[in-house]
Amino acid sequence: MSRIKKTFEKKNNRILNVYFTAGYPHLESTTEIIRSLQENGADLIEIGMPYSDPLADGETIQQSGAVALSNGMTIKKLFEQLKGYREFFHLPIILMGYMNPVLQYGFEKFCADAASVGVSGLILPDLPPHEFREVYGDIIKKYGLDFIFLVTPETSEERIRMLDKLSSGFIYAVSSSSTTGGKTDIDNVAKYLQRLKSYHLTNPILVGFGIKDKASFDAVCNHADGGIIGSAYINALKNATDISATTKAFLNEILNDK
Amino acid sequence: MSTSITYQHPDSKGYYGLFGGAYIPEMLYSNVEELRTRYLDIISEPSFQQDFILLLKDYVGRPTPLFYAERLSELHNTNIYLKREDLCHTGAHKINNTIGQILLAQKLGKTRIIAETGAGQHGVATATVCALKGIECIVYMGEKDIERQAPNVARMKMLGAKVVAATSGSKTLKDATNEAIRDWINHPENTHYIIGSVVGPHPYPDMVARFQSVISEEIKKQLQEKTGSALPTHVVACVGGGSNAAGAFYHFLDELDVQLVAVEAAGKGVNSGFSAATTQLGTSGILHGSKSLLMQTADGQVVEPYSISAGLDYPGIGPLHANLFKSGRGIFLSATDEEALASALEVSRLEGIIPALETAHAFSALKQINFKPDDVLVVCLSGRGDKDLSTYIAHL
Numbered sequence: 155m156s157r158i159k160k161t162f163e164k165k166n167n168r169i170l171n172v173y174f175t176a177g178y179p180h181l182e183s184t185t186e187i188i189r190s191l192q193e194n195g196a197d198l199i200e201i202g203m204p205y206s207d208p209l210a211d212g213e214t215i216q217q218s219g220a221v222a223l224s225n226g227m228t229i230k231k232l233f234e235q236l237k238g239y240r241e242f243f244h245l246p247i248i249l250m251g252y253m254n255p256v257l258q259y260g261f262e263k264f265c266a267d268a269a270s271v272g273v274s275g276l277i278l279p280d281l282p283p284h285e286f287r288e289v290y291g292d293i294i295k296k297y298g299l300d301f302i303f304l305v306t307p308e309t310s311e312e313r314i315r316m317l318d319k320l321s322s323g324f325i326y327a328v329s330s331s332s333t334t335g336g337k338t339d340i341d342n343v344a345k346y347l348q349r350l351k352s353y354h355l356t357n358p359i360l361v362g363f364g365i366k367d368k369a370s371f372d373a374v375c376n377h378a379d380g381g382i383i384g385s386a387y388i389n390a391l392k393n394a395t396d397i398s399a400t401t402k403a404f405l406n407e408i409l410n411d412k
Numbered sequence: 413m414s415t416s417i418t419y420q421h422p423d424s425k426g427y428y429g430l431f432g433g434a435y436i437p438e439m440l441y442s443n444v445e446e447l448r449t450r451y452l453d454i455i456s457e458p459s460f461q462q463d464f465i466l467l468l469k470d471y472v473g474r475p476t477p478l479f480y481a482e483r484l485s486e487l488h489n490t491n492i493y494l495k496r497e498d499l500c501h502t503g504a505h506k507i508n509n510t511i512g513q514i515l516l517a518q519k520l521g522k523t524r525i526i527a528e529t530g531a532g533q534h535g536v537a538t539a540t541v542c543a544l545k546g547i548e549c550i551v552y553m554g555e556k557d558i559e560r561q562a563p564n565v566a567r568m569k570m571l572g573a574k575v576v577a578a579t580s581g582s583k584t585l586k587d588a589t590n591e592a593i594r595d596w597i598n599h600p601e602n603t604h605y606i607i608g609s610v611v612g613p614h615p616y617p618d619m620v621a622r623f624q625s626v627i628s629e630e631i632k633k634q635l636q637e638k639t640g641s642a643l644p645t646h647v648v649a650c651v652g653g654g655s656n657a658a659g660a661f662y663h664f665l666d667e668l669d670v671q672l673v674a675v676e677a678a679g680k681g682v683n684s685g686f687s688a689a690t691t692q693l694g695t696s697g698i699l700h701g702s703k704s705l706l707m708q709t710a711d712g713q714v715v716e717p718y719s720i721s722a723g724l725d726y727p728g729i730g731p732l733h734a735n736l737f738k739s740g741r742g743i744f745l746s747a748t749d750e751e752a753l754a755s756a757l758e759v760s761r762l763e764g765i766i767p768a769l770e771t772a773h774a775f776s777a778l779k780q781i782n783f784k785p786d787d788v789l790v791v792c793l794s795g796r797g798d799k800d801l802s803t804y805i806a807h808l
Binding site: 210230255256257280303309 | 425433434435436437438439441442580581586590593594597598599600601695696697698699700701706708709710711712713714
């Protein structure tokens with residue numbers, strides 16, 4: 155059973171997946187960020203591989219990617235940083251990025267190296283289902299990696315069921331039609347999440363885009379298995395002098411009952 | 413359509429050989445899928461065809477002339493015809509595509525139009541058709557291009573479009589395209605994205621090529637009248653993303669006796685580090701939703717291109733052209749900034765036509781290939797040079 159699946163078996167609600175961009179704010183921040191996320195209550199860790207042209211991302215994540223690239227972050231560098239990760243950390247790691255850098259690295263080599271440093275799953279928003287079925291899906295499975303597809307409020311039921319079949323780990327429900335970091339109307343999201351729930355999909359559902367604080371996290375947790383926080387955490391890291399303390403305060407605010 | 417290999421049409425998934433496809437995030441799926449399933453039916457509707465042909469005739473001013481360039485022919489000791497797309501309303505071929513797409517957008521019930529632009533010609537052509545149809549128009553343009561193409565920015569504003577500066581990355585065409593795509597993700601219900609070149613996810617490359625194919629359709633007819641043969645020996649065009657080249661080549665793509673010559677922007681030299689010669693410098697990659705040739709680092713980060721011409725300042729190339737290059741069907745040349753400037757001056761002085769900087773690159777082919785005295789060339793004169801006067805004045 156995959157590490158991601160185990161996570162959902164052990165805990166069946168309020169799963170928190172936190173995203174950060176590799177190489178941000180500093181090239182060597184990766185390990186410290188992972189450690190502090192694990193110590194302070196995150197359930198899954200999503201690491202963004204920076205790209206020069208991140209189409210699906212809003213300004214915050216774009217800028218963090220640009221900083222990361224100028225800091226010298228590469229996929230190769232990230233794998234070096236993750237080497238030995240499993241000796242110290244147990245949280246599942248998901249890599250998120252765009253197809254082009256992965257293709258240049260070599261798709262199969264990427265999957266092999268990701269699996270060997272302990273990565274559990276992949277999110278590649280610009281890898282469409284057709285190409286996944288024809289070319290890439292088998293390679294991803296060969297290395298035991300989960301692959302997570304996105305669905306949006308515009309995605310039809312038929313297509314959601316198809317994407318659920320292709321996905322493993324969880325389904326990434328984009329909360330509203332937007333790039334990352336946008337504003338989200340939680341009432342509209344509730345209807346859409348109830349619709350998703352009524353389909354009784356094979357995979358659990360995590361909601362992302364616009365989840366920025368305790369209120370928005372709690373709201374999506376009422377209708378889904380959990381949420382994904384990205385831009386808000388990047389913003390917190392932006393002015394952080396102490397990454398561990400910042401992460402602790404950030405996660406405490408979201409997770410603690412007051 | 414013949415059953416043998418065609419260079420003209422992509423397969424059902426949008427691939428020209430190895431290139432094309434639709435590598436888009438799910439947030440764009442519903443819009444792109446709507447286009448994919450409907451564009452061919454809409455384009456072939458009689459009411460669409462009627463409106464399209466009438467607007468091309470009465471509004472754009474088509475057919476554009478095919479002009480025998482006598483003095484230029486004499487200098488290069490061959491026969492050179494100029495396809496005068498510079499005489500289209502708004503000054504370039506770009507409007508052929510925007511007329512087609514605005515009619516399509518109306519059929520799809522869209523009420524808001526977005527576009528990207530490099531040199532500003534596509535932005536102006538989009539702002540123009542939006543004014544004509546009374547539809548809201550937002551044009552994304554790189555901050556750097558806004559500076560170097562000021563006259564076109566002023567034209568777009570006068571036409572009622574909102575011009576939004578793209579301030580990320582190289583602040584040029586690539587980044588304007590990123591911003592336009594992000595806008596589309598954020599406005600999925602009411603917005604149509606008018607892409608200006610044969611790039612982007614399927615069906616855009618095919619759709620834009622079809623709208624631009626009027627160029628070669630006319631060339632065939634006009635050449636038949638003038639020379640007794642519909643087929644030239646060579647068709648020459650500049651290529652950034654490649655829309656005027658796609659239109660000029662289109663009806664000759666499967667006429668294998670016709671040589672197709674594409675000229676890219678070498679900038680300060682192909683290997684200078686300041687270039688936009690994608691087929692020379694690029695490798696297979698994915699940008700803006702399709703797989704094509706792409707200028708990129710070994711790590712797969714897109715390289716910031718350079719050309720004196722804003723319209724060719726793009727790190728990719730349409731998948732149709734990438735297939736022409738890889739298969740050997742097309743001849744791909746490149747011209748430096750200096751060569752383009754020299755060609756612009758030559759055409760101005762010999763023929764009384766000031767070409768756009770983009771187009772000037774195409775004319776550099778005349779100095780790079782030894783054409784024979786009985787060759788018949790058609791050069792696609794894709795745009796006029798008014799917008800480039802400040803650059804010309806600075807260099808001449």
